[in-house]
Amino acid sequence: MSPPRPRRRATAFVALLAATLAALVGCGDTGGLRGAGPTSTAISPERLWPSLTPASSPAFDIGEVDTAVVKGIAVPGDDIRKVNPVAVVRAEIDAAPGDYDGSKAPYRETGRRMADCGTGGDRSRCPVLASHYRDLTGDGRADLTLGFRQLPGELTAVRVYTVEKHRLVRVMEWDDAVSAVELAGRSVIIRSPSEVAGYEYRLQWTWDPQQKAMLLTHDEMLRTSPRNRPPHGSPSPSASSR
Incomplete structure (x- = not known):
């Protein structure tokens, strides 16, 4: 007499399960759990020196909210792409002549080479780097990120500009020995060599809509891979910029 159909289904299921388990055991060495x-045991944060009087003001000024209207630079149709980046750098140089003009000026070579940025000049000597346009402020319009070399020396000036009320406004500035600069989302990421072999500094400046400026939101020291490490003897970030 044949067993009822439900028992046949159960028998088939048991056989299938046994075969599956056997297959799993057989391939345990090639991808099993x-x-x-x-x-590690979780350790809760421990607050040190609770009786210490909290500081009321910062010890160092790194220019977290340092914005400025660029005088003498028009923005046709509020389109920042129509602004001449070389003119923007010249406006900064004109605003600080002591840094760029004279034999004792720290960036005198930058001041001299600006003549090569114009018509008929040697563009390979122009200290102004290629400009980049990206919406960093979230208003749907492109903003301007530019850089220029601070010569003599190995510093690079990184600047971000936006348009507010028909005016060109600088919303971020940083001078450092730079290994790389990246744009990601609403952020500017600057990588700089470290005095410690195999490590680099990584600074991230992010747009803050309340302050209407790029704020320094991350300042890290990270290990670098061998292929990304700067050549031996590369300059370290300036003490004054940190």
């Missing part, structure tokens, strides 16, 4: 070892 493995233990990751013991889990």
Whole structure:
């Protein structure tokens, strides 16, 4: 007498399950689950020196909210792409002649080479780097990120400009020994060599709609991969910029 159909289904299911388990055991060495070892014990934060009087003002000024209207630069149709980046750098130089003009000026070579940025000049000597346009402020319009070399020396000036009330406004500035600059979302990321071999500084400036400026939101020291490490002897970030 044949067993009822439900028992046949159960028998087939058991056989299928046994075969599946056998297959899993057989391939355990090629992708099966493995233990990751013991889990470290969670340690809660510990506040040190609770009786210490909290500081009421910062010890150092790194220009977290340092914005300025660029005088003498018009923005046709509020389109920042129509602004001449070389003219913007010249406006900054004109605003600080002591830094760029004279034999004792720290960036005198930059001042001299600005003549090569114009018509008939040697563009390879122009200290102004290629400009980049991206909406960093979230208003749907492009903003301007530019850089120029601070010569003599190995510093690079990084600036971000936006348009407010028909005026060109600088919303971020930073001078440092720069390894790389990246734009990501609403942020500018600057990488700089470190005095410690195999490490680099990574600074991230992010747009803050309340302050209407790019704020320094991350300042880290990270290990670099061998292929990304700067050549031996590369300059370290200036003490005055940190």
